[in-house]
Amino acid sequence: MSISLIDIEELMPETIIYNDYFGEEEIRKTNRMFSGTDQRRHVGRDELASDYLSTAAMRLIERLGLNANNDIDMIVTNVSIPDEPFTGCGAVINKKIGGKAKWIFDIHNTGCISFLYLTDLVHTYMKAKDVRHAIICVAQTAGGRIFGQVDTRQMAQAAIPGDGFAVAYLTNNSERPFLTFEFENYPEFSEDMVSSCKGRHWWESRESSGSIDFNENKSAMIIGRGNKTVPRMIKKVCDNIDILHTQIDYLITNQPNANFLRNWREAISLPPERQLHTFPQYANLFGAAIPVNLATYIKNKTIKPGDLICMAGFSHACDYSASALIRWT
Amino acid sequence: MPLMPGSIENLTGLRRVETTNKKEMGGIMADITHAVYPHEQIYGDFCPVHSYINCPPEKVFEYMANPYCLLEWTYSMRKFEPISDDGLFVGKDRIGDNTDIYFKVKSNKEALTVDYHCAWDQGKDLWMIYLNRIIPAETVLKKPGSVIFWQNCRHAYYDNNPYPELAPPGRPWVGQFWDFFYAGHMVELENLKTILEYRHLNNLPMGPHV
Numbered sequence: 418m419s420i421s422l423i424d425i426e427e428l429m430p431e432t433i434i435y436n437d438y439f440g441e442e443e444i445r446k447t448n449r450m451f452s453g454t455d456q457r458r459h460v461g462r463d464e465l466a467s468d469y470l471s472t473a474a475m476r477l478i479e480r481l482g483l484n485a486n487n488d489i490d491m492i493v494t495n496v497s498i499p500d501e502p503f504t505g506c507g508a509v510i511n512k513k514i515g516g517k518a519k520w521i522f523d524i525h526n527t528g529c530i531s532f533l534y535l536t537d538l539v540h541t542y543m544k545a546k547d548v549r550h551a552i553i554c555v556a557q558t559a560g561g562r563i564f565g566q567v568d569t570r571q572m573a574q575a576a577i578p579g580d581g582f583a584v585a586y587l588t589n590n591s592e593r594p595f596l597t598f599e600f601e602n603y604p605e606f607s608e609d610m611v612s613s614c615k616g617r618h619w620w621e622s623r624e625s626s627g628s629i630d631f632n633e634n635k636s637a638m639i640i641g642r643g644n645k646t647v648p649r650m651i652k653k654v655c656d657n658i659d660i661l662h663t664q665i666d667y668l669i670t671n672q673p674n675a676n677f678l679r680n681w682r683e684a685i686s687l688p689p690e691r692q693l694h695t696f697p698q699y700a701n702l703f704g705a706a707i708p709v710n711l712a713t714y715i716k717n718k719t720i721k722p723g724d725l726i727c728m729a730g731f732s733h734a735c736d737y738s739a740s741a742l743i744r745w746t
Numbered sequence: 747m748p749l750m751p752g753s754i755e756n757l758t759g760l761r762r763v764e765t766t767n768k769k770e771m772g773g774i775m776a777d778i779t780h781a782v783y784p785h786e787q788i789y790g791d792f793c794p795v796h797s798y799i800n801c802p803p804e805k806v807f808e809y810m811a812n813p814y815c816l817l818e819w820t821y822s823m824r825k826f827e828p829i830s831d832d833g834l835f836v837g838k839d840r841i842g843d844n845t846d847i848y849f850k851v852k853s854n855k856e857a858l859t860v861d862y863h864c865a866w867d868q869g870k871d872l873w874m875i876y877l878n879r880i881i882p883a884e885t886v887l888k889k890p891g892s893v894i895f896w897q898n899c900r901h902a903y904y905d906n907n908p909y910p911e912l913a914p915p916g917r918p919w920v921g922q923f924w925d926f927f928y929a930g931h932m933v934e935l936e937n938l939k940t941i942l943e944y945r946h947l948n949n950l951p952m953g954p955h956v
Contacts, residue, residue: 448773573769636772637779644781680781 420540421592422743424481425585427712428473429699430458430561434579439564440571448573450636453675457579457700459561466496466556467506469582471513474552477586478514483550491520491551493538495531497703498562499523510554520548528732529671531555531704533739536587537598543589553585557705559629566626574629577674579700583708596742597657599650606642609635609734635734642735643677648684650740651729658742660725663687665742667720671706671730672696681729693719706730720745785925793898793927799939800891801946803858803882808952809942810860810878811853815954819938821930823847834869841923844914848872858882866920867912873903874920896935898927 433456436445445451460469478485492507500506505523510516520542527534535553542548557580564575613630617623631639647670655662662685670681672694682692693714695702702709707728714720722745729740749755754762761771799806809815813835816823826837832850839847848869853860858880863872876898883891904921907913923930945952 444769447770449777450773452773633772637775640776640779644779648781674776676776676779680779684781 418540418594418596419589419591420536420543421588421590421594422536423586423588423593424477425583425708425712425715426473426476426480427581427583427705427709427716428469428476429581429709430460430464430469432459432461432561433457434459434560434565436576438570439573439576441573444573445576450674450676451573451576454576454579454697454700456698457560457576458581459565460558460580461561464561465500465506465509466494466558466582467500467509467513470494470506470554470556470584471510473582473584474510474514474554477552477584481586483586485514485516487517488550489514489516489518489552490548491539491542492516492518492554493522493524493535493551494554494556495524495527495535495704496554496556496558497528498558499525506556507554510552518551520546520551526732527704527737527739529673529703529706530730530732530737530739532583532585532707533598533728533741534600534737536585536595536741537600537739539587540595540598547589549589551587553587553708554582555584555704555708556580556582557703559703560700563627563629569626569628572628574631577701579702581699581702581705581709583705583712585708593743593746596744597654598739598741599653599657600737600739601646601650602737603642603646603735606639606734607736609639609736631734639734640676643673643731644680644684646731646735646738647677647681647729647740650731650738651681651685651727654727654729654740654742662727664725665727666691666724667714667726668692669694669707669710669714669726669728671701671703671732672699672710673701704732715745722746785928789925789928791900793900793924793931794895795897795928795931795935796893796895797935797939798883798887798891798893799942801942802890803880803892805946805952806880806892806894806942807853807855807858807860809954810880810938811851811855812954813849813851814956816849816862817956818954819941820934821937823849829869836869839866842866842914842917842920845917868909871908873901873908875899875901894935894938896931898931900924 494507507521507523511518532555539551560578560580564578611630612619612627614623614627615625619627652662693710695710724745726743731738822840824838826835829836834850836846836848839845845866849864860878862876864874865872879895881893883889883893904924907919
């Protein structure tokens with residue numbers, strides 16, 4: 418495939434939030450769905466996703482010796498809680514890096530697996546519009562934006578999301594190509610995760626902060642969906658290039674909780690050291706998990722030239738799922 | 747008030763709604779729920795197989811309770827003859843070379859259970875027990891037909907033949923095949939389903955035809 422992942426940079430908020438910041442300590446201690454993480458990062462009130470993403474992009478520009486005017490044709494973003502409701506932040510990033518990208522898309526769906534959907538979007542534009550270079554920007558901001566609020570942080574679920582940012586640089590060549598992708602949408606599950614504002618719509622004036630309603634009555638079904646879907650998607654991409662899933666050197670997924678991480682690894686018979694995640698220190702990074710983990714483990718030299726990396730996951734209550742393989746040449 | 751002897755209040759480790767709230771229970775269940783389970787964990791000590799058969803429970807019972815049906819649906823039990831008045835049969839299990847298999851059928855029409863008590867090489871100690879329960883599918887699946895639960899338990903004799911002096915020289919012991927029991931029993935249960943559905947759905951005599 419002629420889309421290559423050339424470099425990737427993660428950027429984490431400096432503010433470390435420890436477990437004692439959150440309420441419902443007893444529930445978090447006894448309910449294993451809310452445990453397994455010691456720390457997470459939160460964005461500050463006045464910090465913007467576009468600040469973090471443009472800073473990370475500038476690091477890539479400097480490291481790769483790029484000219485922001487000529488070497489970035491396309492910017493695609495996914496920001497879990499957007500800086501602005503209407504405009505998206507792609508154009509703001511373009512402004513902050515001094516770029517002249519022509520194609521900019523702020524994609525609001527595909528959450529935890531958005532990195533792969535955005536990659537596919539870039540790939541499509543590379544084929545259709547001769548896009549040569551693109552940056553993919555993924556931001557998780559729900560930690561500070563939603564679960565750092567005084568009333569919301571008292572909920573057990575507040576301890577699980579953490580914030581993080583990553584930017585990847587992709588080119589239209591075969592320097593370090595993605596080998597294969599798989600994507601699936603399950604419309605029947607598209608309304609199983611919704612915002613919850615205590616009886617108000619999220620756009621209405623209200624006195625309480627919002628949170629996420631994961632629909633506890635459906636938790637067994639959602640666990641079942643995730644358990645079935647992600648291993649199946651991993652096996653699909655392996656089938657695409659005729660390899661066994663045990664030949665994957667490293668698995669990187671979204672990291673909703675410790676159980677899913679365990680179950681996905683077990684389902685493809687990988688030992689723990691071949692699953693790369695940052696759940697204990699960064700918690701659930703939503704869509705940023707896959708690119709942040711990839712960047713983190715490239716930076717610390719765990720991922721070495723020649724390693725075959727599988728990225729996979731599902732979003733929300735399993736409305737989207739995707740997987741991909743890349744060899745880190 | 748003193749606790750009653752044997753009261754559950756004395757027991758630690760019980761998970762009951764009075765002591766384990768629903769939130770905690772949710773976490774415990776999520777933890778127990780995996781995407782895949784090792785074969786050993788599911789079939790290590792017990793080997794359950796089950797199937798739906800489109801044939802009424804009474805017909806399934808009549809067929810399975812007839813010892814000679816085993817000549818039709820088992821993979822390898824052949825050439826039976828009764829050898830006592832109390833229902834003991836002997837035949838050949840062709841999975842082992844020159845192996846005699848002894849068995850009795852113990853069934854209960856009211857409970858719709860049919861158990862096969864078997865052993866290789868001798869008929870005095872029938873320790874290899876195949877437990878079958880037939881359930882009207884109408885009650886559990888709301889459709890005509892039967893559901894069959896077939897369960898084996900890993901008796902200690904599977905690991906060590908208690909009567910090695912009776913075994914033909916060089917013949918592998920039945921317990922060596924325990925890890926194939928799920929597969930073997932599924933194949934045989936498919937045989938049973940195929941035979942019963944063929945005869946029932948075509949209004950043929952149910953047999954066994956031997």
